[in-house]
Amino acid sequence: MKKEKKYQVIWIIVMSLASLVMxxxxxxxxxxxxxTMAEIQSPVFHLLPEKFSLDNYRDAMTTGNWLVxxxxxxxITLTAVIxxxxxxxxxxxxxxxxxxxxAKIMFLFLMVGLMxxxxxxxxxxxxxxxxxxxxxxxNLFGTGGTGLINTYAGLVIPLVSGSYxxxxxxxxxxxxxxxxxxxxxxxxxxxxxxxxxIYLPNSKAILATLGLLKAVAVWNDYMWPLIMTNSENMRTVxxxxxxxxxxxxIMWNQMMAGSVLVALPMFVLFLCAQRYFIQGIVTSGLK
Amino acid sequence: xxxxxxxxxxxNRYDGCAYVMIFPAYFIFTIFILVPIAVVFYYSITNFNMxxxxxLVGLKNYINLFTDEDFLISIKNTLFYSIFTxxxxxxxxxxxxxxxxxxxxxxxxxxxxxxxPNVMSMVCISMVWLWIFDPTFGVLNLxxxxxxxxxxxxxxxxxxAMFCVILMSIWKSCxxxxxxxxxxxxxxxxxxxxxxxxxxxxxxxxFWYITWxxxxxxxxxxxxxxxxxxxxxxxxxxxxxxxxxxKRTTTIVHQIYRRGFLEFKMGYASAMSVILLAFSxxxxxxxxKYGSGGQDVDVS
Numbered sequence: 112m113k114k115e116k117k118y119q120v121i122w123i124i125v126m127s128l129a130s131l132v133m134x135x136x137x138x139x140x141x142x143x144x145x146x147t148m149a150e151i152q153s154p155v156f157h158l159l160p161e162k163f164s165l166d167n168y169r170d171a172m173t174t175g176n177w178l179v180x181x182x183x184x185x186x187i188t189l190t191a192v193i194x195x196x197x198x199x200x201x202x203x204x205x206x207x208x209x210x211x212x213x214a215k216i217m218f219l220f221l222m223v224g225l226m227x228x229x230x231x232x233x234x235x236x237x238x239x240x241x242x243x244x245x246x247x248x249x250n251l252f253g254t255g256g257t258g259l260i261n262t263y264a265g266l267v268i269p270l271v272s273g274s275y276x277x278x279x280x281x282x283x284x285x286x287x288x289x290x291x292x293x294x295x296x297x298x299x300x301x302x303x304x305x306x307x308x309i310y311l312p313n314s315k316a317i318l319a320t321l322g323l324l325k326a327v328a329v330w331n332d333y334m335w336p337l338i339m340t341n342s343e344n345m346r347t348v349x350x351x352x353x354x355x356x357x358x359x360x361i362m363w364n365q366m367m368a369g370s371v372l373v374a375l376p377m378f379v380l381f382l383c384a385q386r387y388f389i390q391g392i393v394t395s396g397l398k
Numbered sequence: 399x400x401x402x403x404x405x406x407x408x409x410n411r412y413d414g415c416a417y418v419m420i421f422p423a424y425f426i427f428t429i430f431i432l433v434p435i436a437v438v439f440y441y442s443i444t445n446f447n448m449x450x451x452x453x454l455v456g457l458k459n460y461i462n463l464f465t466d467e468d469f470l471i472s473i474k475n476t477l478f479y480s481i482f483t484x485x486x487x488x489x490x491x492x493x494x495x496x497x498x499x500x501x502x503x504x505x506x507x508x509x510x511x512x513x514x515p516n517v518m519s520m521v522c523i524s525m526v527w528l529w530i531f532d533p534t535f536g537v538l539n540l541x542x543x544x545x546x547x548x549x550x551x552x553x554x555x556x557x558x559a560m561f562c563v564i565l566m567s568i569w570k571s572c573x574x575x576x577x578x579x580x581x582x583x584x585x586x587x588x589x590x591x592x593x594x595x596x597x598x599x600x601x602x603x604x605f606w607y608i609t610w611x612x613x614x615x616x617x618x619x620x621x622x623x624x625x626x627x628x629x630x631x632x633x634x635x636x637x638x639x640x641x642x643x644x645k646r647t648t649t650i651v652h653q654i655y656r657r658g659f660l661e662f663k664m665g666y667a668s669a670m671s672v673i674l675l676a677f678s679x680x681x682x683x684x685x686x687k688y689g690s691g692g693q694d695v696d697v698s
Contacts, residue, residue, distance in 0.1 A: 122500060129494065130511030136569070137514065139537060140526045156540040202423035209416035221424070224431045226682060230630035230651045231675045234658050234667055235434035235441065272426040302415050331519030333633050338659050349521045353637055356528070363529050370522040381517045385510065388517075392574070393581040 144168070144367040151363050167368035171355075174365065179344060180351040186263060187336075187347065188329045191270040192322050199273050199321070200314060203280025204306050208292060218281070224274030230334065237338050240265045261345050266336060270329050276321050279391075283317040284310060320391035323384055327377050348373045435675070441668035448662045459669035469670065471645050472653045479564060479649065480628040487568045488620055491575025496609065498576070499583045509580065512573040520570070520633040527566045528553070528638055556644045563634055563647055575620055582616035583609070622685055626678050650674050 138158075143151065144167055145160040171177075205211070206218050229236075241258040243249060243265075248256025259265030287310065295305040336347045352373055355366040381388055442459055446452035463469050498508055515523065530537050531552035539549040553559050586609065594604050632651035635641060641648030641656070648656075650670060658667030 119502070122497075122502075123504060126498060126504070126508045129497075130508050133512050133515070133569070133573070136523075136526050136530060137518075139530070140522075143529065151535050154540070154543065156537055156544065198422040198426070202420040205413075205416040205419035209413035209419070211412050211414070211416040214416070217420070217424070221427055224427055226626065226678075227431055227435075228626055228630040228678065230632055230654075231671060231678065232431060232434040232438065233651075234654060234664065234671050235437040236430050237659075238437065238441070238664065239429065239434060268426065269430045272423070272430050274427065274431075277423055302413055302419075306419070327517055331517075331521075333519065333521050333637075337636075338655075349519050352521050352525060355525070356637070361528075363532075363535060366525055367529065370525050374518045374522045377517045377519075378514070381514070382510070385506070389509070389513075389577060392577050 140367050140370055143364060144371045146364050148362065148364055167364045168372065170362075171365040171368040172372070175351055175354060176343065177348075177351065180346050180348045183263075183345060184330060184348045187266050187270075188326055190263070190267045191329045192325045194267070195271045195273050195276055195325050196318050196322055198271060199276030200280045200311065200318065201306060202277045203282075204284050204310050206277065207281045207284035208310075209302060218277075221274050221277055224272065225278070229269075233334060233338060236269055240269070240339065259339075261340050261342050263345075265339050266345070266347075269335065270325075270332065273321075273325070276325070279321060280314070280317060283314060287313070316387070316390075319384065319387040323380060323387055324391050326380065330377055438668045438671045438675070441665050442672045444665045444668075446665040446668075448664055452665065455665070459666050460673075462666065463669055463673065468645060468648065469650075469653055472648045472650050475560065475647060476629060476631065476649045478560065479567075479631055480625060482561075482564050483567045483571075483628050483631075484621070484624045487572045488575050488617070488624065490568065490572040491620075492579050492613070492617075494572070494576045495579035495583060496605065499580060509577065512576050514573070515570045516573050518570075521637060523566065523570055524634050524637040527562075531562050531638075553639055554643055556646045559639055559643055559647050563638060566638075567628075567631070567634060575624075578616060578620055579613065582613045586612045618685070622682055625681050625685070629674065629678055629681070650677075 142158055142160055145163045145165075146167075147161075147164075150157070150161060206214060241260055242252075242254065243258040244251050246256070246264070247258045247260065247262065249258050250256075259268075291309055292305060295309055300308065331349065332347075333349045333353075336345075336350050340346060340350070352366075352369050355361060355369060441452065443454055443456060444452035445455045445458075494512060498505060498512075529535070533539060533549065533551050533554060536552070538552065542549050550558065553562050590608050590612075591604060594608060599607070630651050631649050632655065635647050635649050635652050636655065639647040641652050651674070654667045654670045654674070657663045657670065
C-alpha cells in the first residue's frame with residue numbers, strides 16, 4: 112500500500128513536469144505579449160515581463176481593422192456550425208431510420224469524404240467557386256464575373272460539408288429505441304415531425320460534440336480563406352495574424368498579443384466543454 | 399381488410415422524404431468533394447491559366463512535372479516530413495498515454511495540458527515558434543547564449559529548417575494521438591492485466607503482449623489518418639519558411655499553392671493535385687492491405 116502511494120507521488124511529479132514542458136511555448140507566448148520591444152531584444156531572457164501592460168494589445172488591435180476581422184471569423188464560424196449541424200444530423204437521421212433505395216451505397220459513397228484531405232481538392236473547389244453560375248456577375252456558364260470569391264457564401268459553403276458529421280449522427284440515432292418512432296407514428300407524426308420533435312431535441316450531446324469540433328476547425332482555418340479572399344473586408348483573424356509578419360522586421364510583442372486574442376475564444380470554448388470535445392475525438396478514433 | 403393493410407405496408411416500405419432529408423448534405427458533398435475530383439482530372443490535361451479558355455494538351459503537364467526540379471524536391475521533402483513527424487509523434491503519444499493511464503482525479507488536468515496545442519490554430523502556433531526560432535531575438539538562442547553555447551540559425555539554416563518545422567508539428571499533434579491512445583487503453587479489460595500479474599509478468603511483458611496488440615486497431619487508425627494528413631502539409635510551411643531556405647522545406651501542397659494561386663498555372667497545379675491524390679490513395683490501400691493484421695484482435 113505504501114509503495115503504491117510512493118508511485119502515485121512520483122507519477123504526479125513526472126506528469127506535472129511533462130505537462131509544463133508541453134505548455135512552455137504557450138506560457139512564453141502569453142508572457143511575451145506583455146513585454147516591450149526593448150525587453151524582447153534584451154540579451155538576457157526573463158520569462159516574466161517587467162510589468163503587465165496592455166499596450167501591445169491596444170497597438171496590435173489598432174493596426175488594421177480587427178473589428179471587421181473578428182466579425183468575419185465569427186459570422187463564418189457560426190453559419191458553418193449551424194448549417195453543418197442541421198444538414199448533417201438530418202441526413203444522419205435519414206440514413207439511420209428511413210428506408211430508401213440506394214441508402215447503403217449512397218452512405219458508403221459519402222464516406223469517401225472521410226479520407227479526402229481538403230488540400231487535395233482545394234484547387235478544383237476554388238475553380239468551381241470562381242465559376243459558380245449566376246454569382247458575382249457570372250453568367251450561366253460561370254464566366255464574366257468573380258463568382259463566389261470574396262463572399263461569405265464562398266467561404267462558408269465548402270466548410271459546411273461533413274461526412275464525419277453524418278457518420279456520427281447516424282451512429283448516434285441508431286441507438287435510439289425503435290419504440291420512439293412507433294409511438295410517433297401512432298400519434299400520426301410524419302418523418303419530418305418525428306425528426307424535429309423527437310430526434311433533434313434529444314441529440315444535444317452529439318450536436319455539442321460536432322459543433323465544437325466544427326467551430327475549432329473553421330475558426331482556425333487558414334488555407335481556405337487564404338485562397339478565397341483577397342479584399343481586406345473579407346479577411347479572417349487567422350489571415351490578419353499573418354499580416355504581422357512583414358519583410359521589414361516583425362513586432363514580436365504585438366504579434367504575440369494578437370495570437371493570444373485569436374487563440375483565446377477556442378481556449379475558453381475547449382476548457383468549458385472539454386467533456387464533449389474529448390468524446391468527439393475519441394469516437395472519431397474508435398469507429 | 400387483410401389485403402388493404404398489406405398494401406399499406408408495402409407503400410410504407412420506402413420513405414420518399416429521405417431523399418429530401420439527405421439532399422443538403424449530399425449536394426454539398428457532391429459539389430465540393432466529388433465534382434472537384436472529376437474537375438481536377440480534367441484540368442490536369444489542359445493548359446488552363448484563369449484567363450484564356452483551356453486547351454487540351456494531353457499528358458504534357460505530367461511529363462513536365464517529372465523534369466520540374468522544384469516539384470521533385472517537394473516530393474522528397476513531403477516524404478521526409480511525413481516519416482519524421484508521424485512516427486515520433488505516434489511513439490510520443492503512445493508513451494505519454496501509457497504513462498498517463500492511471501485512475502486519478504488529476505488525469506483530465508494532464509490530458510488537457512497535452513491537448514491544448516491542438517485547439518490553437520496553425521497560424522498562432524507558427525507565429526509563436528517563429529519567435530522561438532528567431533536567430534536574433536528568439537528565446538532558443540537566448541537560452542543557448544546564457545549557457546555560453548554557440549547560437550544557431552534554426553529556420554534560416556538550410557540543414558535545420560525542416561527539422562524545426564518537424565519539431566513544431568510533433569509538439570502540436572502528439573496530444574491528439576495521446577487522447578486517442580488513452581481511449582484505446584480504457585477499452586482494454588483489466589482482467590487481462592490481472593491474469594498477467596498472477597503469472598508474474600513484468601511491466602514490459604504486459605505492454606508487449608497485452609497493450610501493444612490490443613491497441614493495434616487504434617494505431618492503425620492513427621497511421622492511416624496521419625499519413626494522409628502529413629502528405630498535405632502546407633500551413634506551417636507557408637507561414638514559417640515559405641518553402642525556403644534553398645527550397646529545403648517546400649512541400650507538394652506548397653508547390654500546388656505557388657503554381658496555382660500565385661502563378662495561375664492552374665492546369666499544371668491540377669496535375670500536381672492528381673499526383674497528391676494518387677499518393678494518398680496508394681498509401682491508404684497499401685496500409686489496408688499489409689497493415690490490417692491487427693483487425694483480427696477482438697476488442698471486447
